[in-house]
Amino acid sequence: MKQLDLxxxxxxxxQAKASPRLRxxxxxxxxxxxxxxxxxxxxxxxxxxxxxxxxxTWELLTALRGRFIVLLFNEDGVVTERVVLGEGCSVQxxxxxxxxxxxxLDSGGVIFEVKRGPYMPINAADFAPGYAADDAAQGAELxxxxxxxxxGDRLWxx
Numbered sequence: 733m734k735q736l737d738l739x740x741x742x743x744x745x746x747q748a749k750a751s752p753r754l755r756x757x758x759x760x761x762x763x764x765x766x767x768x769x770x771x772x773x774x775x776x777x778x779x780x781x782x783x784x785x786x787x788x789t790w791e792l793l794t795a796l797r798g799r800f801i802v803l804l805f806n807e808d809g810v811v812t813e814r815v816v817l818g819e820g821c822s823v824q825x826x827x828x829x830x831x832x833x834x835x836x837l838d839s840g841g842v843i844f845e846v847k848r849g850p851y852m853p854i855n856a857a858d859f860a861p862g863y864a865a866d867d868a869a870q871g872a873e874l875x876x877x878x879x880x881x882x883x884g885d886r887l888w889x890x
Contacts (some may be wrong), residue, residue: 734760734780736758736760736772736803737795738790740745740758741772741774741796741797741886743873744756744772744774744775744839744842745774745797747777748774748779749839750889751826752780752823754778755774755775755776755779756773756774756780757771757772757774758771760772760848764850764851764852765849765851766842766850767848767850768801768846768847768849769845769847769848769851770844770845770846770874771844772796772842772843772844772845773845774840774841774842774845775800775834775841775842775843776836776841777835777838778871778872778873778875780871780872780874781833781835782833782860782871782874783831783832783859783861783887783888784831784833784854784858784859784863784865785807785829786829786845786858786859787828787829788827788828788848788852789828789848789849790825790826790827790828790847790848791832791845792823792825792826792841792847793817793823793824793826793834793843793844794822794843794844795818795822795841795842795843795844796842796843796844797818797838797840797841797842798818798833798836798837798838798839798840798841798842798843799817799818799819799834799836799841800816800819800834800835800837800841801814801815801816801834801835801837801878801881802815802824802826802834803833803854803877803878804830804831805832805833805834807808807831808889809860809861809885809886809887810884810886810887810889811882811884811885811886811887812883814883815823816861816883817843829883831860833878834878835875835879836876841862849876850873854866860888861888861889862888863888
């Protein structure tokens with residue numbers, strides 16, 4: 733039996749705080765080739781999740797601890813949906829190919845992700861235009877934008 737107990741969530745959060753990316757994950761799937769990927773991801777509020785899409789799979793998210801803003805975008809970079817997991821929304825599924833971004837609102841937050849495998853790294857074409865490279869200043873600006881963004885706001889495009 734596999735489980736994520738409270739002690740494991742605490743450990744994962746401690747690892748995220750010590751990580752340069754301010755994230756840490758614990759996989760429940762055995763291998764990256766497994767047909768369903770299942771993982772807990774501890775995310776600190778300053779971690780940066782650039783807008784991206786998964787062409788081959790849907791992605792299901794639920795908050796195990798803390799709150800997370802999840803934004804969905806159309807092809808023109810306009811926010812089409814905004815939810816706060818852990819506050820008003822328990823589970824959110826993003827369809828395959830839909831642009832999205834996530835912001836952790838709380839220190840110690842842990843999100844649970846399920847998606848179809850095998851694991852495939854996100855390639856440059858699946859990051860939103862202008863967000864293909866890690867940049868700390870751009871990341872901080874992006875997180876500020878995520879925190880305020882509402883349906884109809886535009887992040888990229890025309």
